[in-house]
Amino acid sequence: LFNTIGGSSWQNNGQWISWQFEVSETGLYKIGLKAIQNVSNGASSARRFYINGITPFQELMAVQFPYSTDFNMYTLGGEHPYEFYFEKGQTYTLTMEAVLGDVASPLKKTAEILEKLNKVYREILVLTGANPDTNRDYQLAKVMPDTLQELSAQGDSLKAVYQELVEATGMSGENVRVLKTLFNQIERMAKKPDSIPSQFENFQANISSLATWITTTQSQPLSVDYLLIAPLSYKMPNPKGGFLKDFIFGIGTFLASFSGDYSDISKDAENPVKVWVGNGMTGGRDQAQIIKVMADNLFTAESGIPVDLQLVAMGSLLPSTLAGRGPDVALTIGQSDIMNYAFRNAVCLLYTSDAADD
Secondary structure (H helix, E strand, O other), X not given: OOOOEEEOOOOOOOOEEEEEEOOXXXXXXXXXEEEEOOOOOOOEEEEEEEEOOEOOOHHHOOEEEEOOOOOEEXXXXXXXXXOEEEOOOOOEEEEXXXXXXXXXXXXXXXXXXXXXXXXXXXXXXXXXXXXXXXXXXXXXXXXXXXXXXXXXXXXXXXXXXXXXXXXXXXXXXXXXXXXXXXHHHHHHHHHOHHHHHHHHHHHHXXXXXXXXXXXXXXXXXXXXXXXXXXXXXXXXXXXXXXXXXXXXXXHHHHHHOOOXXXXXXXXXXXXXXXXXXXXXXXXXXXXXXXXXXXXXXXXXXXHOOOEEEEEEXXXXXHHHHHOOOOOOEEEOOOOOHHHHHHHOOOOOOOOOHHHHHO
């Protein structure tokens, strides 16, 4: 069981999730969801809502979910919930689609600015080289006045985009710091062209950061715990457990840490194939969960052979194998390690060329 759905696996523009539901009585309902957006600090994630494939009204085109470190209960419409008419006996489909929302237009403008700034950078690069001599007077104001004018214009455009984002999201922190840093630098370079050689390397780094920012801002992560289709009079539950529940849960988690095997991804089974998945640079719990789902749905379903999947630091693989306590199969190990196991007769050939031909 997955406690939540979404997160980083539901963050790209156009990705959607649908739920089907029925109501017990015909009438007006409100829609709420317990969710969290704790990935993009200082930014909001947007979702478009559909009911039976149609967005009922404009306000549901891009519902914003701001950054938070805790789960919150979001009711569509806020303090004055939107009212939805549902009929008993009819099946409805609620769809949530990841969209760019308020950042769509600023992102498009920023991509255009980035392209022009890269052109300015290349033109200066032709004259100064990748490592300009800071003691040399390149006379940039005389040699390339049009380039400096374009640089200044793009700095003004970037500042306008920054202000647009601050107004749209209501935040001016980490999510837009890259823009502010770059347009401030461009202003200094445009006012004092002689300072460009000393700032040129940093200018290139800030342009690269802007490109990364565009890619990162396109991500719209959101994790959903549950949805509620509730009558208008229903009081939405508190998304937080309260001190007593949190305390009891913490004590239970602490006690379970002494007995639970968090490296074992699988349930108990008789005569399973023991599979180790590397935990670290070559893999992790996310990869192990995917492999387990594939093993259950494909391998075990067809062969009837259970799989005991364990998440293990691969540094212990060689000693365990030499001691005769290693796994039957090891996945996500480094390529350079395979020779070490082959030298010690710890590698098994899964098929021969004759078998492959058959």
